[in-house]
Amino acid sequence: MMKKALWLLVPALLVATACSSDSSSSAATSASSSAAGTELTVFAASSLTAAFTQMRTDFEAANPGVHVTFNFGSSTDLAAQIASEGTADVFASASGTAMGAAAEDPGVEDQTDFATNQLVIITPSDDPANIGSVDDLANEGVQVVLAAEGVPVGDYAREMLDNAGVSQDVLANVVSNEPDDAAVVAKVSSGEADAGIVYTSDITTADVGSVAVPADMNVTATYPIAVVTGAPQSDLATSFVTYVTSTPGQATLASFGFGPPPG
Numbered sequence: 001m002m003k004k005a006l007w008l009l010v011p012a013l014l015v016a017t018a019c020s021s022d023s024s025s026s027a028a029t030s031a032s033s034s035a036a037g038t039e040l041t042v043f044a045a046s047s048l049t050a051a052f053t054q055m056r057t058d059f060e061a062a063n064p065g066v067h068v069t070f071n072f073g074s075s076t077d078l079a080a081q082i083a084s085e086g087t088a089d090v091f092a093s094a095s096g097t098a099m100g101a102a103a104e105d106p107g108v109e110d111q112t113d114f115a116t117n118q119l120v121i122i123t124p125s126d127d128p129a130n131i132g133s134v135d136d137l138a139n140e141g142v143q144v145v146l147a148a149e150g151v152p153v154g155d156y157a158r159e160m161l162d163n164a165g166v167s168q169d170v171l172a173n174v175v176s177n178e179p180d181d182a183a184v185v186a187k188v189s190s191g192e193a194d195a196g197i198v199y200t201s202d203i204t205t206a207d208v209g210s211v212a213v214p215a216d217m218n219v220t221a222t223y224p225i226a227v228v229t230g231a232p233q234s235d236l237a238t239s240f241v242t243y244v245t246s247t248p249g250q251a252t253l254a255s256f257g258f259g260p261p262p263g
Contacts, residue, residue: 040236041087043071043078045094045223046180047117047153047199051256052092058252059243066236074151074180075099082106082228089237092225092244094199095152099224107229110238114245115223116259117199119153119160121211122188129194131211134161137195138169145184145193148177153184156219157197163217201257222262 044052049072056068071078071088075098082088083105091108093099094117102108123131129142137144147154154177161167175193178184184196185206195211199221203210225244227237243249250260 038066038233038236040066040068040089040233040240041071042068042090042092042240043073043082043088043228044090044092045075045078045152046072046182047094047201048072048092048223049182050205051201051253051258054252054256055244055249058248059240063239068240072182074147076101076150076152077179086230087232088228089231089233090225090240091228092223093152094221094223095155096222096224098152099226102226102228108226109229109234110241111224111226112241112245113222113261113263114225114249115253115261117201117221117223117257118218118259119156119197119213120200120203121195121213122185122198122203122206123195123209123211124188124191125207125209127209128191131195131209133211134164134213134217135166136211137161137173138166139173142173143175143192143194144170144173145176145178145187145196146174147181147184147198148179151178151180152221153181153197153199154178156221160197160213160217160219163219199257204257220259220262223258 052070059068060066075093075095079098079101082091082102086106091102121131146157149155158167161170176187178187181198181202184198185202185208187193188196189206189208225241227234227241231237
């Protein structure tokens with residue numbers, strides 16, 4: 001299929017095919033010249049911050065003159081912003097539900113699943129509450145931080161606690177409901193709480209301890225990405241989506257703790 005090459009931008013396909021082995025580099029330069037000074041706006045789940053920041057470096061290097069701007073946050077909040085602001089070119093969500101909301105208003109195109117993630121318990125590096133399992137989150141006096149209900153990682157965490165049969169006792173220990181996973185990490189790493197539940201990808205760049213969640217109670221989050229209907233830079237948006245799903249993009253995601261897309 002031709003789609004894999006799209007992240008070097010569609011105009012690159014117009015470059016003469018009888019070039020030497022340096023033709024791919026020449027094509028990238030030629031392609032980017034038509035997009036010089038172009039800004040691509042990507043709305044993405046906060047758990048993608050580190051991975052997508054690296055991808056921006058790679059994507060911009062291949063397309064000189066293109067600048068990728070990110071808006072990171074809760075997927076639910078981002079979907080609402082996309083509907084009200086009309087400024088997003090690409091939406092990368094940690095939740096199919098949030099993507100579904102964007103699909104309804106204003107609509108999305110080229111939607112595809114591009115990564116998966118799972119949950120992990122985090123603690124301050126000195127682990128003052130001696131957290132060694134999911135059950136320990138229910139111990140008396142343990143201060144737990146979760147993302148709020150309606151935030152994907154918060155909903156996944158509550159689902160996991162239900163699976164473990166400790167939901168009622170752990171929720172009684174929750175001292176703060178945060179807007180996204182990044183805020184949960186910040187609370188725990190600063191010592192303001194004894195434990196939190198976030199994504200596995202979050203611990204690759206955080207100074208926290210971690211406790212694995214058993215597979216039989218864990219929850220897998222599937223991440224969809226799409227071009228937003230009416231995107232100001234729709235062709236470039238398609239190129240970015242294609243890059244994220246390409247072999248280099250997938251390698252970057254894996255290096256930051258994400259799993260491959262389902263199937």
